Amino acid sequence: MTQQQRQALDDLLRHGPLDLEGDLAEQRVVFHDMIASVPLPDDVSTTPGRLGGIPVVTVETPENDPSVVLLYFHGGGYGLGSAADSAGLAADVARRTGARAISVDYRLAPENPFPAAVDDAVAAYRALLHDGTPSSKIALVGESAGGGLVIAALVAFKEAGLPQPSSAVVFSPWTDLTLSGDSMAGKAAADPTLTEKGLRTRARDYLGETDPASPLASPLFADLTGLAPLLIQVGSHEILLNDATRLATRAAEQDVPVELQVWTQVPHVFQGFAALLDEADAALRAAAAFTQAHWPAG
Template sequence: MVTPMDEENVQVHVPDAPSERSVQLTNFYRSRVRPLVEGWVPRGVRLHALRTITDASGLVRLSRSATTWPARHGSVRGTWLRARQAHASNGVVLHLHGGGFVFGSHRSHRVLAHQISRNTEMPVFLPHYRRAPEDPFPAAADDCLTAYRELLDQGIDPGRIRVAGDSAGGHLAACLLADLTRAELPLPAAVALYSPLFDLSCARLEEMDSTVRDPFLAPAATRLSCEAYLGETSPDEPRVNVLDADKTAWPPTLIQVSDSECLRDDAHRMAASLRAEGVPCELQIWPEQIHVFQAWADLPEAREANRYAGHFLRRHGTPEM
């Protein structure tokens, strides 16, 4: 299946300054949301409330032409989402949602999944992996590996599988690639990572935040979420320490991050480690955006970033003819 997207060399335009709409959104998060995040802890009533709110936020009306259906791959339940123009002959995307390992689900990330499906023209599977603190590491990582292996077991060629991940889902995506490498299993054709978190020690978050204050993420809350996920596991454990993983066979990778995020150093370090191993890696730094800005479909920057990410994932791989 050939579309106009295949025939053109799609370029990304990363603006020098944020749009007016982005400035408004960033100011709202900086003044209203960041103060709430400062005192948040990943347990009890606060965690339950956040899970409820984020899941409800994803239940917005999608395009009437979008199709969703529940599925189970092995022991992992989740949701498939397909935009109107998406077709499995182009391949499939396994999207690993963010939420600091403790919240987020196939419900909360439907809008971002729809953007991915629309721009890749592929169906997207959102697994509902187990979350901390009830199920700490390696539960989520194991679930993501199970979901991917089930796609292979269903006969889907790895050249037709792409992986995407946002925030903590970026770590799960990197962990998945490292797991596949160690197990000598076939890797996906390409990976796209949005505002990814890689270093679960959170060693440089305060330094980054003191230089440019993140309008959304608070380093202390991020650290607590990572600790909830790790449980008794050290962030230096080889399966957790994805920055030092063997990346020689990893597929082409796109990383999109904002220059105002406290996670921006994670993105730079991962890009450097990939390039050192000879892996094609594109690192895009977007000015003054909030964390995972791609989920805000009405932002000009989100439309541009999603358009390019879709093309990036689409041009790597082997669709059916």
């Protein structure tokens, strides 16, 4: 874990082409091209399909156990990204966990505003249960907006009377669409990728006329009582730092088993850069250990 690695990643991200507040059609192409520039390892397979009518991509690595499932939710501010785009990071988690990952292609805004993404998450999870996978063998994983969606989905599962999954892991979750965290300003200079203006633009697209403090849009403000055990990972160099720390505090206050890991001097969703950054590999191994610890014995 070297300062040189962290600085190299910071420089790479600061000079990248992605502009979260830019024209959405253009930035969707940029986002896809950035991810596609790093090919999947040869031993990773991806299979498109549908789950509860929702498009998904099943991501498998050698020797994974098909009986345990990571239900994965990609990032992109609710307006960018796809299940296929997230396959690389989903595969990294799946490989270390020994499970297959099912990445959910939830509908994007502004074409499909809130609560479309939450509805799709519930539909996919309900179908997985209906198909015979017990909740004890399902874990949720999400990054950025997908991390916020994981928390919102857990709340929606509870409201729908569905059992909670075995656990949930969220990387740099966006949980407060009111953008009220102190780190929005306090970490603005340190964050090489996200800006408050960019998040506000994407939040407006996602919310439409919905109050940004609505619990299923901003799950920081939801009743978290009874949710599955949570692992929250966040970098200290990101404006969403307080979305993660406040989520951990609220979860603990409401008796949710929760672990918070703040990784110093690393950016938003640093776990996606395991090939460049030792901290990313260590964080992924910690996420895998947490998830495995909550699978059924045997």
